[in-house]
Amino acid sequence: MKWFEIALVVLTLATGIIWLLDRLFFAKRRAERAGLLEEKEPVVVDYAKAFFPVLAVVLILRSFVAEPFRIPSSSMMPTLLIGDFILVNKFAYGLRLPISNRKFIEIGEPSRGDVVVFRPPHQPDQDWIKRVVGLPGDVIEYRENTVYVNGKALEYRPVGNGGYVGKGRGREMTGAQLLVEAMPGREHQVLEIPNLPFSDPGQGEWTVPEGEYFVMGDNRDRSDDSRFWGSLPESQLRxxxxxxxxxxxxxxxxxxxxxxxxxIR
Known part of the structure; x- marks a missing residue:
């Protein structure tokens, strides 16, 4: 969450500044005043010296290497379940500054089928997770539980003979149809609730603007995604x-x- 990231940055800067100022100025003055007697460091300096290295390592790893997230909803079932704790590669799409998320080093771009964490434009303080379905310039269509990419329907095949069996907090999806969706060069599983009417607002056609991506949940009938709030700006990727x-x-x-x-595939 954004508040944790802000707190981590503030604490790291505060402890680092206290440690640095003490090392440059106050430690020498204490030594001069002490003479033959040893003068104790102030408690705040002692804590800063102890916590700054730990906080700095956590900040660097979390911001530029890998960050943990928890899955709170069923929108990515069956790929991700409620209660999954995941790791997110923070450098796959370029290195970004903490808090502002501003990219300062270009490394790579999302591919179709990637599972990405992002901050949606209408909920910028929250972290969401979906799958990239459309790339910049693509025309995406979704009709009757079928995704079309640039006019071509993706292929689907059922998994097993029975319906999906949900467990725990995902048991509400028991009975849904489990399918393999074949994206170009990548396959993954999706859920489809049988016998739903095809008149819901998730049906439509969208052209993905440059610098943006069309994302969808794998649990298509239980996902709030680009079908409802538009494509995802690249700047919002995490x-x-x-x-x-x-x-x-x-x-x-x-x-x-x-x-x-x-x-996670």
Missing amino acids: GKAFLVWMHWDGSAGGVGFDRIGGS
Whole structure:
């Protein structure tokens, strides 16, 4: 969350400045006044020296290497479940400054099918996660549970003979149809609720502007995504999700050991 990022930056700067000022000015004065007697450091300086290295390492890792997030909703089922704790690659799409998210080093760009974390334009203080379906310049159409990319329908095939079986907080999706969606060069699973009317506002056609991306959840009938609020500006990207490092769902028995260490595709 943004408030945690702000607090981490402020605490790191504060402890660093206190440590630096003491080292440059006040430590020498204490030594001169002490003579043969040892003078104790002020408590605030002692705490700053202890916490600054830890805070600085956490800030660097979290801002430029990998950041943890928790999945709170069902919008990315079956790929990600409620209670998944994931890691997000923070340098996949370029290095960005903390808080402002301003990119200062170009590295890469999202590919179709990437699972990305971002701050939606209408909720800039929240972190959301969806899958990239449309790239800049693409024409995306969604009709009758089918995605069309530049006029060509993606292929779908059912997984197994029965419906999807949800667990814990995702049990409401039990009975949904589990499908493999074949994007160009990449396949992933999606959920589809059978017998829903095709008149919902998620149907339509969109042209993705330059510098923006069209994102959708894998749980198509339970996702608030680009179909409803428009394409995602590149400046709002936070990183690429790549690993489930923990799963906890108290209503499903606690830790889901079978999900730990799973890659996100």
